[in-house]
Amino acid sequence: MNNPSLYKGILRPIVIRLLEENGRMYGFEITQKVKAITNGKVKITEGALYPLLHSLEAEGILEAEQEFVDNRMRKYYKLTSKGKKVSKHSFGEITEFVLHLQNIFNLKLA
Numbered sequence: 001m002n003n004p005s006l007y008k009g010i011l012r013p014i015v016i017r018l019l020e021e022n023g024r025m026y027g028f029e030i031t032q033k034v035k036a037i038t039n040g041k042v043k044i045t046e047g048a049l050y051p052l053l054h055s056l057e058a059e060g061i062l063e064a065e066q067e068f069v070d071n072r073m074r075k076y077y078k079l080t081s082k083g084k085k086v087s088k089h090s091f092g093e094i095t096e097f098v099l100h101l102q103n104i105f106n107l108k109l110a
Contacts, residue, residue: 011044011052013090016079019062020087024078027053053077061086 018033019025025033031044056062061083065076079087 008048010094011048012056013094014044015049015052015056016061016083016087016090019077019079020084024065024076026074026076030077056083 014034015030018030022033027046027049031046031049034042034044053062053064057064057077060080062077063080065078067074067076
């Protein structure tokens, strides 16, 4: 499944959820975690991820910390207190949405 239009709207809650579960992560780490969790079926491009991270930071949902690692600067993202509230709300919305999708696609045509 590498159809960006299918998960374009779900990228935001995916990132927020991963940061809630892992504390703090850097961009490439997020892409690799999604790839690992989905056995390579969902691939997030840097072109989709980094604008989202910057947007979430501007909204006050994430905060970034820069750290020098292996002779290079790495930018780590973590949820703010506002981001933690958003996470709980978005997880509920996604769960409900998935249930509705299951209902739609499990219908048998007469």
